[in-house]
Amino acid sequence: MLAAFRQNRAVILIVIALVAVGTFVFTSKSSGSNAMLVTATGRHPIDVEIADTPETREIGLMNRDRMDADSGMLFDFDVSRDVTMWMKNTLIPLDMLFMDHRGFVVRIAANAQPLSLSLIPSNAPIQYVLELSGGAAARYGAKVGDHLEHPIITRPNTP
Structure with a gap:
């Protein structure tokens, strides 16, 4: 026994x-969820939080006083459309990478001013926005035409 x-x-x-x-x-x-920003300078891993509901997109990175260097928030708007962002209640400067339905960068808004109520338009139909710490886009060498790899982003053969 x-x-x-x-x-x-x-x-x-x-x-x-x-x-x-x-x-x-x-x-x-x-x-978080691993993403890979692919630029001319290489492949840059980024730990992203996903904002894919109206509630999470509305709150975004508001009221945070810091963000790790290789972290960010990936907004998924479900379909391509014109999007306008702002920095209301956002305490840290942010870079915003506006991306089409395939994850290709179509516009970069660098170092958005904390707490600003100024509107930051996508200037084109987009489906995703990647928010990074201010200056991160330059540090990664991000440019229009670069792309983000992440499981929620699909790349159909059509533009």
């Missing part, structure tokens, strides 16, 4: 260890 208890105890400890490891792996990946 003692041998059976020890054997069951070993199985239980193994199961607990597997659950702990699985929980760690799941939670460490759920904090």
Whole structure:
């Protein structure tokens, strides 16, 4: 009977260890979502939060006093359309990369002024906006025509 208890105890400890490891792996990946900004200077990994509901898009990066250098927020507007952003209640300068339905950059608004109510238009139909810390677009060498790779962005064969 003692041998059976020890054997069951070993199985239980193994199961607990597997659950702990699985929980760690799941939670460490759920904090953000990896994206890759592809520019002439290389491939730049960015840990992005996704804003894909009206509520998350409305709040965006408001009231945050800092953002890690290689982090950002990816706004998904579901369909291509003209979009206007602003910096209301946003405490840090941001770069905004406006991207078409395939993730190609069509406009960059660099170092948007914190707390400004000035409107920042996409100037073209877009589906995505990537917000980065002010100056990050220049640091990555981002230009119009570069693109973002992320699982939510599909690249159909049509322009």
